[in-house]
Amino acid sequence: MDARTGLPVVGMVGAGQLSRMTHQAAIALGQSLRVLADSADDGAALVAHDVVVGDYHELADLQAFAVGCDVVTWDHEHVPNEHIVALAAAGVTVHPTAEALHFAQDKAAMRRRLGELGIACPSWVDLDAADDPATALDEFATRVGWPIVLKATRGGYDGKGVWVVAHALAAAELLASGTPLLAEELVPIRRELAADVARSPFGQGAVWPVVETVQRDGICVEVIAPAPDLSDERADEAQGIALRLAAELGVTGVLAVELFETTDGRLLVNELAMRPHNSAHWTIEGARTSQFEQHLRAVLDYPLGITTLTAPVVVMANLLAGPDDVEPKGIDERVHHFMANWPDVKLHLYGKGFRPGRKVGHVTALGTDLAEVRARATAAAHYLMNGEPQR
Numbered sequence: 001m002d003a004r005t006g007l008p009v010v011g012m013v014g015a016g017q018l019s020r021m022t023h024q025a026a027i028a029l030g031q032s033l034r035v036l037a038d039s040a041d042d043g044a045a046l047v048a049h050d051v052v053v054g055d056y057h058e059l060a061d062l063q064a065f066a067v068g069c070d071v072v073t074w075d076h077e078h079v080p081n082e083h084i085v086a087l088a089a090a091g092v093t094v095h096p097t098a099e100a101l102h103f104a105q106d107k108a109a110m111r112r113r114l115g116e117l118g119i120a121c122p123s124w125v126d127l128d129a130a131d132d133p134a135t136a137l138d139e140f141a142t143r144v145g146w147p148i149v150l151k152a153t154r155g156g157y158d159g160k161g162v163w164v165v166a167h168a169l170a171a172a173e174l175l176a177s178g179t180p181l182l183a184e185e186l187v188p189i190r191r192e193l194a195a196d197v198a199r200s201p202f203g204q205g206a207v208w209p210v211v212e213t214v215q216r217d218g219i220c221v222e223v224i225a226p227a228p229d230l231s232d233e234r235a236d237e238a239q240g241i242a243l244r245l246a247a248e249l250g251v252t253g254v255l256a257v258e259l260f261e262t263t264d265g266r267l268l269v270n271e272l273a274m275r276p277h278n279s280a281h282w283t284i285e286g287a288r289t290s291q292f293e294q295h296l297r298a299v300l301d302y303p304l305g306i307t308t309l310t311a312p313v314v315v316m317a318n319l320l321a322g323p324d325d326v327e328p329k330g331i332d333e334r335v336h337h338f339m340a341n342w343p344d345v346k347l348h349l350y351g352k353g354f355r356p357g358r359k360v361g362h363v364t365a366l367g368t369d370l371a372e373v374r375a376r377a378t379a380a381a382h383y384l385m386n387g388e389p390q391r
Helices: 017-028 059-066 081-089 100-104 108-115 133-144 168-176 232-248 293-301 331-341 368-385
Strands: 009-015 034-037 050-051 071-074 124-126 148-153 162-165 180-185 189-199 203-205 211-216 219-225 253-262 267-273 312-320 346-349 359-367
Touching: 009 017, 009 059, 017 267, 017 293, 050 124, 050 133, 059 081, 071 293, 100 108, 100 267, 100 346, 108 180, 108 232, 124 133, 133 148, 133 168, 148 168, 162 168, 180 331, 180 346, 180 359, 189 232, 203 232, 219 232, 219 368, 232 253, 232 267, 312 368, 331 346, 331 368
Parallel strands: 009 034, 009 071, 034 050
Antiparallel strands: 124 180, 148 162, 148 180, 189 203, 189 211, 189 253, 211 219, 219 312, 253 267, 312 359, 346 359
16 A cells, blocks of 8 residues: 555556556556566656566566555566466465466467367467477368468467468478467458457456457557447457456456457457457547556456447557667657647557567547548558658
8 A cells, every 4th residue: 555645556567558558547546556667768667656677587576576566467468477376375466367367378278278168269289289299280281271370379479479381391490499389270351359358356347349450460550449340249249258258267457359250250269468458549538448447447456437438439550660670750740740630639659669560659539430530540640650641
């Protein structure tokens, strides 16, 4: 408990953009989020008051950080699971728990659990568990056909750790690399969707509308809320899957369930994230309760907020650094002109260094007409990153 405010202290391990935006939500709740940063230059460390610099790989650093925290939560899934177990054993309240987070850290464990629950995902095989991974891959490909998707079992994100291979020869180098891998059927998809929900320790759940996530080269470039032309039946199915997973896996906080909508109309679970997620950044302006405030409410076991949209259509466009590993020239001037030309579009910059393909911010536009709102969001994002109108 913070002696100055009488309010609980939430510690978030990691100081990236998710922690930065959670800190912004914490301010309105009377808090200044405590963050464990790799560096004093991390995005959240630049704005938060209560910053501890340490290494999340080291149990001693995590233990020292947790002293005085009422609850500890996560900006990412990369904290060693055994360290989270040790924190809980020492009496630290952690949300989500090690048992829940395991299913976001280990793709094979997640897919096995989905199978046990009868929740559909693409056909897959755990190559790391096979006596002969090459033979297991050949047998799997014979069953589902080439090409095959290979995924690193742990640690992949934003297209990293995912490879589409056309034949066994193309997979040989990956199989020889020593990276634990699973093989997955390349599913014919119409689009990708996300169902974002929150759950409290009390068991209360809350859902936001199902969104469409527009991908390019494995990276999300746009999010459209609500997902256009999605039937009520399909939306209810996606939200039901997400709420059921939150309950069955014992998740506390925000859970993002990434889904494939296949060309034959099925919904298949692709990935899970147990933290605020890029697919729900739009909720800052687009919903009555943002995912960041909701995550804080959940981990503190406060009643959850309503998730009603503030406009019929919301579009979020990510700001992705270009091919040059430098900050765009004249970024301050671009921000000035952006604000003049799109005064209703909201800008979020993450305080991150620029490197190719990195998410350095996002913009959000709201309105009533999907085509018009989407055009404003994408045009504003393009101008900010390129310094010229979109063609």
